Amino acid sequence: MKRLFGHPFTQGAVVLVVGFFIFEYLIGYILPLFGVSSAPVPRSVVFQYMLTVLVGVLLYMSAEEERWAAFREPIQRTMVDRDKRGLRGVLMVAIPALIGWLAYENVKPSYGAPATLRSVHPAPPNQITFRGQTMELTGLENPLRHEGSLEEHMAVGRAIYTRNCVPCHGDRLDGDGHFSAAFNPIPADFTAPGTLPQLTESYVFWRVAKGGPGLPQEGTPWDSAMPAWEPFLEENEIWATIIYLYEQAGVTPRTWEEEGEEGGEH
Numbered sequence: 421m422k423r424l425f426g427h428p429f430t431q432g433a434v435v436l437v438v439g440f441f442i443f444e445y446l447i448g449y450i451l452p453l454f455g456v457s458s459a460p461v462p463r464s465v466v467f468q469y470m471l472t473v474l475v476g477v478l479l480y481m482s483a484e485e486e487r488w489a490a491f492r493e494p495i496q497r498t499m500v501d502r503d504k505r506g507l508r509g510v511l512m513v514a515i516p517a518l519i520g521w522l523a524y525e526n527v528k529p530s531y532g533a534p535a536t537l538r539s540v541h542p543a544p545p546n547q548i549t550f551r552g553q554t555m556e557l558t559g560l561e562n563p564l565r566h567e568g569s570l571e572e573h574m575a576v577g578r579a580i581y582t583r584n585c586v587p588c589h590g591d592r593l594d595g596d597g598h599f600s601a602a603f604n605p606i607p608a609d610f611t612a613p614g615t616l617p618q619l620t621e622s623y624v625f626w627r628v629a630k631g632g633p634g635l636p637q638e639g640t641p642w643d644s645a646m647p648a649w650e651p652f653l654e655e656n657e658i659w660a661t662i663i664y665l666y667e668q669a670g671v672t673p674r675t676w677e678e679e680g681e682e683g684g685e686h
């Protein structure tokens with residue numbers, strides 16, 4: 421036992437294992453249990469620290485000719501000795517398999533919820549640029565409510581909804597389209613009391629125009645699949661779709677008076 425722990429190779433291995441334990445578990449998970457404030461170290465940083473430790477170990481080991489020879493000895497023996505063929509064979513399979521597994525774990529898509537919470541209705545910007553034009557969102561009403569006929573707008577909106585939104589938001593507007601199960605977060609359910617009636621039409625315009633990519637920081641890091649429709653739909657087409665959504669869901673939009681009373685909270 422004493423010989424084993426006195427051996428430079430074992431010492432080097434122990435330093436690496438202890439280092440990994442400190443960076444991966446002690447700092448992030450064990451210290452907080454004792455009231456020390458700290459956070460888990462990100463994988464990439466642990467990797468960098470471990471590289472530093474490895475370089476340190478190799479420097480120390482190679483600083484003295486004798487120690488370096490002793491350190492290398494077990495590695496050399498495993499690689500060339502006849503009686504180590506079995507172990508060699510196992511390592512030749514195990515090491516590539518381990519690296520393959522690590523690479524797989526790294527690229528495998530994860531469906532777990534991100535560690536941070538997502539704000540479903542983040543505060544909208546006061547103004548946006550839509551197709552190169554500045555639009556003031558605060559106080560903005562749906563202009564189509566005061567022009568043309570409701571039937572006309574409904575027809576335009578219905579056609580756009582059927583063509584573009586049904587696959588995700590569903591025929592019944594309940595967020596249950598054919599593709600919906602593939603997304604996290606799931607497509608919005610327009611029949612839920614927490615969506616359309618709680619939102620001003622200008623808010624909905626912003627979300628349709630800018631989609632998931634236009635969400636502010638608090639709406640991420642959940643990657644919303646909601647497309648930005650600005651490149652495909654004209655301003656009035658979006659307003660008509662919004663009329664269709666509200667009429668079809670049988671609800672009325674939140675007004676700017678209500679918005680003012682509650683301090684613009686979404």
Ligand code: HEC
Pocket residue numbers: 540541580581584585586587588589603605606607608614615616624627628631632644645646647649661
């Ligand atoms: C590829 C799937 C997909 C398509 C197609 C799609 N959406 Fe979405 N939509 C989503 C997802 C997912 C969310 C929820 C995440 C978010 O808020 O960005 C969402 C959210 C929304 C919201 C925000 C609702 C709220 O409560 O804040 C609106 C409004 C919306 N979609 C309208 C539309 C309209 C209108 C169309 C068609 C022109 C459309 N979407 C097409 C996936 C989609």
